[in-house]
Amino acid sequence: MKEAGLKTRREFLRTGLLGGSLCWTVPGFLQNTMLSLHAAADGQLVQGVTGKDGNILVVLQLAGGNDGLNTVVPFDHDDYRRARPTLGLSEKQVLRLGPKEKVGLHSALAGLAKSYEAGDLAVVQGVGYPNPNRSHFRSTEIWATATDAEKSSSTGWIGRYFDNACTGCDAAVGVTLGSQTPQAFAAKTPKGVLYEAGGRRRRLGADGEPESDGSMTMAMEADGEDGPAGGSIGDIAGSSGKIDALDFLERTEMDVQVTQKEIAAASGRGKNGVPYPGSWLGNQFALISRLIAGGLKTRIYYVSQGGYDTHTGQAGAHDRLLREMGDAVSAFLADLKAQGNLGRVTLMTFSEFGRRVKENASGGTDHGAAAPLFLAGGGVTAGLLGEMPSLAPRDLDDGDIKFNVDFRSVYATVLEKHLGVKSDPILGRAFPLLKAYG
Amino acid sequence: MATLPASAWDKEKAGVLLQRAGFGGTPQEVEALAAMQPWQAADSLLGSPDLARAEPPASVTQPGLTEQQRFLRRRLDLLTPKDRGRKGAELYRAIRAEQEKRLTDLRGWWFERMANPATAAREKVVLFLHGHFATSEEKVRNPTVLFQQNQMFRERAMGPWSDLVLGVAQDPAMLIYLDGARSRPEQPNENFARELFELFTLGEGNYSEKDIQEAARAFTGWTVRLPKKAGEIMDEETTPPSFVNNPKWHDSKSKKIFGKTGSFDGEDVVRLTLQQPAAPRWITGKLWRFYTGSNPTEETHRELVSTWEENKGQLRPFLQAMWTNPSFYAPELARQRIKSPVEWLVGLCRQLERPLPAPALASEITTQLGQKLFAPPNVKGWDGGITWINTTSLEKRYEYASWLVSGTLGMRRLGDMDLGRLAIQSGLLEVPRPMIEGTPMEEPDMKKEFAEKRKAAARQARELLAVSPAPLAPLAAPEDRQDPARLVSRLSTRLLPGETTPPELQTRFRKAAGETAPLNDAAIRQTILAIVQSPVYQLG
Numbered sequence: 022m023k024e025a026g027l028k029t030r031r032e033f034l035r036t037g038l039l040g041g042s043l044c045w046t047v048p049g050f051l052q053n054t055m056l057s058l059h060a061a062a063d064g065q066l067v068q069g070v071t072g073k074d075g076n077i078l079v080v081l082q083l084a085g086g087n088d089g090l091n092t093v094v095p096f097d098h099d100d101y102r103r104a105r106p107t108l109g110l111s112e113k114q115v116l117r118l119g120p121k122e123k124v125g126l127h128s129a130l131a132g133l134a135k136s137y138e139a140g141d142l143a144v145v146q147g148v149g150y151p152n153p154n155r156s157h158f159r160s161t162e163i164w165a166t167a168t169d170a171e172k173s174s175s176t177g178w179i180g181r182y183f184d185n186a187c188t189g190c191d192a193a194v195g196v197t198l199g200s201q202t203p204q205a206f207a208a209k210t211p212k213g214v215l216y217e218a219g220g221r222r223r224r225l226g227a228d229g230e231p232e233s234d235g236s237m238t239m240a241m242e243a244d245g246e247d248g249p250a251g252g253s254i255g256d257i258a259g260s261s262g263k264i265d266a267l268d269f270l271e272r273t274e275m276d277v278q279v280t281q282k283e284i285a286a287a288s289g290r291g292k293n294g295v296p297y298p299g300s301w302l303g304n305q306f307a308l309i310s311r312l313i314a315g316g317l318k319t320r321i322y323y324v325s326q327g328g329y330d331t332h333t334g335q336a337g338a339h340d341r342l343l344r345e346m347g348d349a350v351s352a353f354l355a356d357l358k359a360q361g362n363l364g365r366v367t368l369m370t371f372s373e374f375g376r377r378v379k380e381n382a383s384g385g386t387d388h389g390a391a392a393p394l395f396l397a398g399g400g401v402t403a404g405l406l407g408e409m410p411s412l413a414p415r416d417l418d419d420g421d422i423k424f425n426v427d428f429r430s431v432y433a434t435v436l437e438k439h440l441g442v443k444s445d446p447i448l449g450r451a452f453p454l455l456k457a458y459g
Numbered sequence: 460m461a462t463l464p465a466s467a468w469d470k471e472k473a474g475v476l477l478q479r480a481g482f483g484g485t486p487q488e489v490e491a492l493a494a495m496q497p498w499q500a501a502d503s504l505l506g507s508p509d510l511a512r513a514e515p516p517a518s519v520t521q522p523g524l525t526e527q528q529r530f531l532r533r534r535l536d537l538l539t540p541k542d543r544g545r546k547g548a549e550l551y552r553a554i555r556a557e558q559e560k561r562l563t564d565l566r567g568w569w570f571e572r573m574a575n576p577a578t579a580a581r582e583k584v585v586l587f588l589h590g591h592f593a594t595s596e597e598k599v600r601n602p603t604v605l606f607q608q609n610q611m612f613r614e615r616a617m618g619p620w621s622d623l624v625l626g627v628a629q630d631p632a633m634l635i636y637l638d639g640a641r642s643r644p645e646q647p648n649e650n651f652a653r654e655l656f657e658l659f660t661l662g663e664g665n666y667s668e669k670d671i672q673e674a675a676r677a678f679t680g681w682t683v684r685l686p687k688k689a690g691e692i693m694d695e696e697t698t699p700p701s702f703v704n705n706p707k708w709h710d711s712k713s714k715k716i717f718g719k720t721g722s723f724d725g726e727d728v729v730r731l732t733l734q735q736p737a738a739p740r741w742i743t744g745k746l747w748r749f750y751t752g753s754n755p756t757e758e759t760h761r762e763l764v765s766t767w768e769e770n771k772g773q774l775r776p777f778l779q780a781m782w783t784n785p786s787f788y789a790p791e792l793a794r795q796r797i798k799s800p801v802e803w804l805v806g807l808c809r810q811l812e813r814p815l816p817a818p819a820l821a822s823e824i825t826t827q828l829g830q831k832l833f834a835p836p837n838v839k840g841w842d843g844g845i846t847w848i849n850t851t852s853l854e855k856r857y858e859y860a861s862w863l864v865s866g867t868l869g870m871r872r873l874g875d876m877d878l879g880r881l882a883i884q885s886g887l888l889e890v891p892r893p894m895i896e897g898t899p900m901e902e903p904d905m906k907k908e909f910a911e912k913r914k915a916a917a918r919q920a921r922e923l924l925a926v927s928p929a930p931l932a933p934l935a936a937p938e939d940r941q942d943p944a945r946l947v948s949r950l951s952t953r954l955l956p957g958e959t960t961p962p963e964l965q966t967r968f969r970k971a972a973g974e975t976a977p978l979n980d981a982a983i984r985q986t987i988l989a990i991v992q993s994p995v996y997q998l999g
Contacts, residue, residue: 156653158839159663192850200829201836202849214850266752267794269845270994276850332638332650382646419668 076400076439079309079322079353079368080179082203083346085330086157088339089375089392089422090412092130093144097123100412104379108335108386118144124409129344132351133395140403141354141363142395143457145431147410149391149424153374157330157388160373165204167429167448178432179321180208181447182440187212192276193284193317198305198324205323211269213321214280218304284317291315294359298348302326306353314360320440329372333383346370354397364399367439371428377420378412391424394431400439402459430455460766463497463783472788473500474956478999479750479796480504480782481579483806485933486953488576501779504580511581511614513572518564519606556883561602563884566832567818569609573805574815581616584774586801587749588612589832590840592627592659594636596833601632603699605833608632617775620742624660625729629702631683637838640683640700644710647675654838655732665737666717673714674732677723680709739767746778751787752796752844759786793957794998797847800828803856806999807863807991810954811929816863819884820924823876824859828852848997857992864987866928873924878917885923888916928984935983943972946986954990957999964995 091108094115095101102109115125116134124146126134136142152170154160163170167178176184179195187194188210195206195213206213291311297303305324312319326346331338350368357363375392391410407426410416416423430452433444438458445451463472473493477484481504492500535547573582589612596605608630615622627633633651634640642648652674656666683700714723717731732738743763747755755763763781770776781787798806804825808815815821825831829852835841858874867873882888934953939946947968951960960968971989973982990996 155668156657156663157837158657200849200851201846217851265795266797266845266998267994270797270848270853270997273848273850273853274994277854281850281854332648333641382643383641383648387649 075318075365076441077313077320077322077366078435078440079324079366080205081346081350081368081370082323082325083329083342083370083372084161084325084327085372086160086374086376086388087329087342087372087392088331088335088386089372089389090378091335091339092127092343093118093124093146093393094127095124095409095412098412100378100414104412106380107384108380118405122405124405127340127343129340130347132347133397136351136354136397137403141358141399141401142397142403143401144393144395144405145426145455145457146393146405146407147391147422147425148371148394148407148428148431149374149422150427150429151424153390153418153421153424155374155388155390155421157373162204164371164373164428165207167432175207176209177203177205177207178447179203179205179323180211182321182436182442183212184209185446186440186442187320190320191280192272193280193319195321195323196284196309196312196317196319198308198322203323203325211272213323214276214284216281216284216308218301218308284312287312287315287317289315293356295352295356297352297356298345300345300349302345302349303352306349307356310353310356310360313357313362313366331376332381332385332387335380335385350395350397358399367396367398367401367435369397369431369435370395371431375422378417378422379420390418390421392422394428396431396435396457398439400458402457406455406457426455427452431457434458460762460769460780461785462780463785463788465496467785468497468500469493471957472497475788475999476500476504476782478798478806478956479787480778481576481583482573482802482809483956483999484576484579484809485812486956489956497783498779501782504782505617505775505778506577506581508617510578511617513610513613515606515610516564516568518561519568519602558596558600558602560884560886562596562605562833563819563822565602565606565609566822567815569832570801570805570815570818570821573801574809576809579805579809581613583802584616584778585609585612586799587746588616588623590749590835590843591745592623592633593835593838593840594630594632594833595835595837599632599635601635601699602833604632604635607699609833618773620772620774621729621733623774624655624733625726627659628655628678628725628729629681631700631702634681634683634702635700639678639681642675642679642682643708644676644679647672647679647710649675651675652678652728655728658839660732660741661735661737662741665735665741670716673716673723674728676710676712676714677716677728678725680705680707681725682708733772739764739772743767743777746781749843750781750796751792753792756786759784762786794995796999797844797997798999799841799843799847800825800830800852800856801832802999803828803997804859807860811863811987812933813863813927813929816926817885817924819881819920820873820876820926822884823881827855827874827876828859853997856997860991861988862926864929864991865984867924867926868928873921878920878924879913881924882913882916882920885920887919887923888913929987931980931983934987935978940977940983942976943969943974943978943982943986946978946983947972950986950990954987955995960995964993967993 090101090105091110094110096110096112096115110127112125114128116128116131117125118134118137124144126137133142137144150163150170154163154170162173165177166174168174183190183194183206190212192212192214197203197206197213197215198217200215200217202211202213202215288308288311291314293307293310297307302324309322309324312322326342328338328342353368354363357366371394372392374389376386376389378389380386393407410422410425412422429448433448433452434455434457436442436444436447437454470489470493474489477489477492480501492503495503535543535550538546569582572578573586589609592608592612594605594608596602599605611626611630612623615626628639628651631640637651637654638648639651642651649671652671655674656671657663682703682705684703684705685700709724711722711724713720716723716728717735719731721727723731740760743766744755744760747753747759747763762784766780767777770780786792804821805815816824822832829847830841841847855874862873872878879888934950935946936949939949947965951965951968968986968989971982972978972986975982978986
């Protein structure tokens, strides 16, 4: 029976991409996985993983270092107002998270404020790690590998999740919306495919012109730098755990055949129940929602929004970035709710660091350290988690906010409570869990 | 450093060198290299010093905007706020389209130099430097200064590393890209100093935050200026910004950098930085990775550093020594290096002895495959290696390969490419000119007219950008057509030089060739496709 499965698979490969003109040789690494695939999966794209079957994590990376202080704003705080004479937001300019709370969301995040009221959004405050690194690349790598700042690893935390909990899964267990496999996916047995909805990735900046007229988007993109897009799989692949290039190519060739069509089919089956903003990010979230509705058995979706490196002219740029993000995310959450899938999904945002408390002379902010992040979804217990770190100058670390919650506590919580797997084999040790799930 | 003995030098190694040091080539070129001594082969690839001279493409040096647009640009602030918003947006789009067109032309010019056997290896070094000192048009927004940077790389690529680092520190494009141009003593911008240490010269962990802050102070005063004649209105299109050392903006007070104290300036920082022990390790490791696709072993790395130091950081003798080191051809390094999209495109055209696609298409192909020249993703450049390959990009490599082998004639669409945009980039379609008086674009009839024009231009673009089938005469001699096994062997030698084709691949290629002799053109193309649409072809 196994033999028959293998034969079918081979035939499928032969008639794949190029209309059957090629004879395929089965790469060595496949001999084992294919047998197990056929024995267990039998036509399924992805098998169930251990634990709570069917739950999905959507990771949204805010690349470039999002200004946490102007995202979840301590509007009432003297130290905040002093450090931010021009960029500081007053009570009137924020969306308060309840009458007792002394923090509010940036006014561009109206959609997220509604989700918070509806009980679908948690704000984790003061997330970071010891000995923060202020290099985009290094700090992104630390978040991706989930290692201590002084250590390095050749695999990412999502890749280790795949290695631990999804052996034998198809590559589409992880789907990245974009053109580069994120560093967090690096694994002993790399998995994950790339898929992108149409639409141009908008580049936002200080003098960014929003695009509106579809017929005019041809050669024109809005102004501004995208900033570090933040960490691709290759950043760490070469450092120690070397991936054999030919093996990798052969595996990718397989994935092209097997998964791309399945994804396109799932996207065709799924329907969006709500309108999405027309931004690139909006298109990606609309696609993720269709893939979920279309029954694709993906565990992790990963999408990245760039442009948060706001050294100059931050006010307008940050407003536009957060609006684009908040509008896309709240449409996504509403769509999932309409589908009845919100309970299965957690969306987690992160950024490689927050920004310096004190604004700079160019109307911007420089690289900082700890910052808040969002967890959203039906299973998430809404509210504020973690302590708001002190902004008093004496409590800062070289001008930057000290962390209260290790980011790996957030990962551990999501892994254990949402994806239903043990977190210490993936994160190297146990981290205290947050009360983010009921 | 150990040198490969002449006795160990053969066609296989010559094929590897031609691919890694340049962009690959024909079997004849491989044989010519194999007939030389190893050192001579390396030397011949880099050629004579005058090859650094290059006439820029006309589009780059000539102003792109019309008189009317320049007039509007100057007058924009005189308009009412409402008009300013609308016309400003239109003007902005026209300027962007114009820049895109000039960049496309510049890319086409560079591709041609890469595809020219006389300049290929030098242009490969320039490509390395472009990725190493990454600078993107998305922020710089001026094709002329990007060309000037590119040419600076070309002129200094064979000399001392310190000249290149200093050249970059004073380069207008870099001063704009990493904000050095706006750094002032009262508020020094740390961006350039940080990347200089972290990415360009030393690597993380080899400097302190304090070194960055102090170096940023030392670089103050190095900025750009728009040269302006008396009475002339500043115009970036015709007169690109140039480097200027402005003492008024320089922080001349004492600084402490890498443990040394003095009233240092930018040149001092470059000197002090390159004296750090981490400096030769950083650049030699990066060059080794670029050319082999792997990290050097500790032993090789030590050898590389000592060769670097013996040559006082001169790139040309270092590269020649690296290319003739036995470790460069170690079996462990075979099949570890993935060709970059640019190398893949230029190399495939060279191996097929076919012309490059038109600039707009060539540029779009490498962009779709993940490498848009003059627009690296960030200051770290392209990550390279396995990041070039994912499900989407591999599928596209296979698709574009079929265009280059079989041509695109008769195809109604070019993949999912936006032909309207390519029409603009090819200069076939003018972007509607914004005007102070007259019909704005928002009016429906003008929009409709533009849509029609765009459609017609897209049709024209499809013809202009059409790729002809690769000519088969150079690829298959009459006697090759008589024997499928012989044809496969000939084509493998050409397309996979330095690779011993594993038996299972041989079978795959043989199957494509079929058993019928003489082979017709379709069977030959099928065989070529089987080879280039394979995982192993992506390596070199």
